[in-house]
Amino acid sequence: xxxxxxxxxxxxxxxxxxxxxxxxxxxxxxxxxxxxxxxxxxxxxxxxxxxxxxxxxxxxxxxxxxxxxxxxxxxxxxxxxxxxxxxxxxxxxxxxxxxxxxxxxxxxxxxxxxxxxxxxxxxxxxxxxxxxxxxxx
Amino acid sequence: xxxxxxxxxxxxxxxxxxxxxxxxxxxxxxxxxxxxxxxxxxxxxxxxxxxxxxxxxxxxxxxxxxxxxxxxxxxxxxxxxxxxxxxxxxxxxxxxxxxxxxxxxxxxxxxxxx
Numbered sequence: 001x002x003x004x005x006x007x008x009x010x011x012x013x014x015x016x017x018x019x020x021x022x023x024x025x026x027x028x029x030x031x032x033x034x035x036x037x038x039x040x041x042x043x044x045x046x047x048x049x050x051x052x053x054x055x056x057x058x059x060x061x062x063x064x065x066x067x068x069x070x071x072x073x074x075x076x077x078x079x080x081x082x083x084x085x086x087x088x089x090x091x092x093x094x095x096x097x098x099x100x101x102x103x104x105x106x107x108x109x110x111x112x113x114x115x116x117x118x119x120x121x122x123x124x125x126x127x128x129x130x131x132x133x134x135x136x137x
Numbered sequence: 138x139x140x141x142x143x144x145x146x147x148x149x150x151x152x153x154x155x156x157x158x159x160x161x162x163x164x165x166x167x168x169x170x171x172x173x174x175x176x177x178x179x180x181x182x183x184x185x186x187x188x189x190x191x192x193x194x195x196x197x198x199x200x201x202x203x204x205x206x207x208x209x210x211x212x213x214x215x216x217x218x219x220x221x222x223x224x225x226x227x228x229x230x231x232x233x234x235x236x237x238x239x240x241x242x243x244x245x246x247x248x249x250x251x
Binding site for chain 2: 042044047048049050051052055057058059060061062063064065066070072074111125127
């Protein structure tokens with residue numbers, strides 16, 4: 001008999017019905033080293049009455065003009081070297097470009113300016129029904 | 138939230154803050170997210186001397202002062218821009234001319250002097 005076979009026999013030797021007790025509770029408080037790279041995100045409607053659908057670690061967004069928004073973080077980033085993912089669309093059309101940071105702006109630890117344009121980057125800003133912004137660090 | 142915070146942008150136009158459900162009150166969000174600006178407080182005047190002018194003529198030319206002319210003295214300090222907390226219903230929904238929206242600073246009376 002091989003050792004692998006011996007272990008298998010041991011495992012099947014105890015019927016499940018005879019196993020009693022419960023697993024220890026884990027509340028997570030003792031866990032360390034857990035840190036998600038996603039530091040903030042927001043999903044908002046940039047048309048009509050601009051409104052936030054859902055967000056995390058975002059205190060507000062600032063409507064700065066057509067297609068131009070500032071994302072204000074509830075808790076500042078550790079530095080301004082974070083990465084930003086920006087996308088979105090209208091329900092009625094497609095073909096937009098996105099700039100991060102917005103022209104003339106620089107990333108800050110407390111906020112980032114973003115712009116959506118109707119066409120190539122640098123063209124007129126466009127208000128979109130769905131704007132998605134996520135911050136990684 | 139059914140409230141919005143409005144303030145004037147540096148280059149003209151209106152900025153509108155849309156609060157998130159982050160546990161902060163509208164006042165706390167205003168205090169945190171309305172930007173600051175440098176405000177000059179004049180404490181007196183001085184007469185521009187020839188030596189001062191020659192030290193940095195480009196600066197004085199840009200400021201529009203010539204030798205023998207009085208110029209204001211004082212200091213700059215960072216102050217939060219004046220803002221106003223308004224109902225969302227007060228914000229226009231037609232954004233066709235969004236970049237032309239304007240507001241008078243005299244109407245931005247919340248948070249001033251805090």
